[in-house]
Amino acid sequence: MLALVLDDSRAMRMILGRIMREAGFDVVEAGDGKEGLERVQTGPVPDVALVDWNMPVMNGLEFVTAVRSQPELRRMTLMMVTTESEHSQIVRALAAGAHEYVIKPFTADAIVDKLSLLGLVA
Amino acid sequence: MTLATSDFDYIRHAVQRESAIVLEPGKEYLVESRLAPLARQIGAESISGLVGRLQRGEPRLLDKVVDAMTTNETSFFRDNYPFDMLRTKVLPELVAQSANRHIDVWCGASSSGQEPYTIAMVMQEVLPSSFTSSLLATDISEEMLFRTREGRYSQLEVNRGLPVTMLVKHFDKVGTDWQVKPALRSTVKTRAVNLSQPFPVLGAFDVVFLRNVLIYFNPPTKAAVLQRVRQVLRPGGYLFLGGAESTLTIDDAWERVVHDRATAYRPRG
Numbered sequence: 244m245l246a247l248v249l250d251d252s253r254a255m256r257m258i259l260g261r262i263m264r265e266a267g268f269d270v271v272e273a274g275d276g277k278e279g280l281e282r283v284q285t286g287p288v289p290d291v292a293l294v295d296w297n298m299p300v301m302n303g304l305e306f307v308t309a310v311r312s313q314p315e316l317r318r319m320t321l322m323m324v325t326t327e328s329e330h331s332q333i334v335r336a337l338a339a340g341a342h343e344y345v346i347k348p349f350t351a352d353a354i355v356d357k358l359s360l361l362g363l364v365a
Numbered sequence: 366m367t368l369a370t371s372d373f374d375y376i377r378h379a380v381q382r383e384s385a386i387v388l389e390p391g392k393e394y395l396v397e398s399r400l401a402p403l404a405r406q407i408g409a410e411s412i413s414g415l416v417g418r419l420q421r422g423e424p425r426l427l428d429k430v431v432d433a434m435t436t437n438e439t440s441f442f443r444d445n446y447p448f449d450m451l452r453t454k455v456l457p458e459l460v461a462q463s464a465n466r467h468i469d470v471w472c473g474a475s476s477s478g479q480e481p482y483t484i485a486m487v488m489q490e491v492l493p494s495s496f497t498s499s500l501l502a503t504d505i506s507e508e509m510l511f512r513t514r515e516g517r518y519s520q521l522e523v524n525r526g527l528p529v530t531m532l533v534k535h536f537d538k539v540g541t542d543w544q545v546k547p548a549l550r551s552t553v554k555t556r557a558v559n560l561s562q563p564f565p566v567l568g569a570f571d572v573v574f575l576r577n578v579l580i581y582f583n584p585p586t587k588a589a590v591l592q593r594v595r596q597v598l599r600p601g602g603y604l605f606l607g608g609a610e611s612t613l614t615i616d617d618a619w620e621r622v623v624h625d626r627a628t629a630y631r632p633r634g
Binding site for chain 2: 328329330333334337341343344345346348349350352353356357359360
């Protein structure tokens with residue numbers, strides 16, 4: 244299984260990358276939505292993407308919207324991992340096509356629990 | 366803080382007497398980690414100081430010690446599979462068999478309320494609108510029951526296991542916390558019950574959740590609790606235990622029902 248970790252913070256990519264590797268995923272990374280989109284369009288389609296909201300060039304919500312508009316990327320599960328914690332923002336992300344949502348700060352267990360809910364880990 | 370053997374012995378005997386929870390030698394670390402914050406809170410210089418005040422009979426201190434020692438980790442949809450079984454097998458089956466269109470559920474050892482609210486969310490999703498239901502949450506700790514009634518959880522707590530669709534549907538943001546909406550909160554009633562003692566009159570139930578609490582009891586107490594649960598479970602009802610718990614070798618009046626990756630128990634016909 245392949246995971247894309249999409250976050251403009253290198254430290255956060257490292258933390259999430261480690262959690263995903265420990266959960267059994269291969270991991271690719273990108274630092275903004277545009278780079279992430281290029282990666283999923285040109286390389287293998289990840290099974291899941293962990294998507295930050297606030298990033299330069301293309302933000303996470305725009306990335307989710309772009310992915311959902313492309314049928315060939317439909318099987319990719321999208322999980323927001325972000326500091327955006329308002330009820331209305333979460334509803335916006337779901338409406339755009341995100342499947343799950345984790346609010347920063349988080350624990351590794353929270354990520355694994357959500358992957359389990361999504362049927363991505365046993 | 367380092368725990369003296371005599372202090373550990375005093376605590377474990379007191380906790381066993383009050384709650385039937387067994388703290389075997391080797392669990393000193395647990396007593397230290399649970400009671401050090403309480404010692405600081407009451408201004409004791411150490412756990413030994415706390416024990417001294419217990420021995421002098423300080424009012425309500427024993428309740429606080431038992432609370433601290435019996436409060437266990439919980440999360441929304443913990444282990445997930447039992448709630449899948451509740452959603453896809455148990456509730457549909459009970460709905461099909463119910464003569465009075467009513468379902469009663471008891472969640473024992475409900476801690477800070479994540480489990481009863483998980484059950485409440487699943488019931489609301491599955492039960493037809495023509496059905497009524499009751500959901501009783503019980504715990505030995507008054508503090509945990511207060512938290513359950515308040516239904517207020519931190520960001521970290523709602524991150525653990527709660528599907529985001531349930532978060533936006535059933536919770537309001539209150540400051541940096543999330544609170545269960547009044548409509549769902551009103552479906553959960555709370556009551557203090559010490560499982561190790563004969564139950565007060567609780568009524569009869571179609572489903573009982575009693576997860577991750579039997580593991581703390583010695584075998585005779587486990588058997589007594591299971592026997593008492595049988596007396597309040599309606600024929601055809603289901604009991605859910607924790608992943609590391611079973612009725613096997615403790616009370617053979619139960620049959621095991623496996624559904625996908627979940628296990629529940631029913632009294633033998």
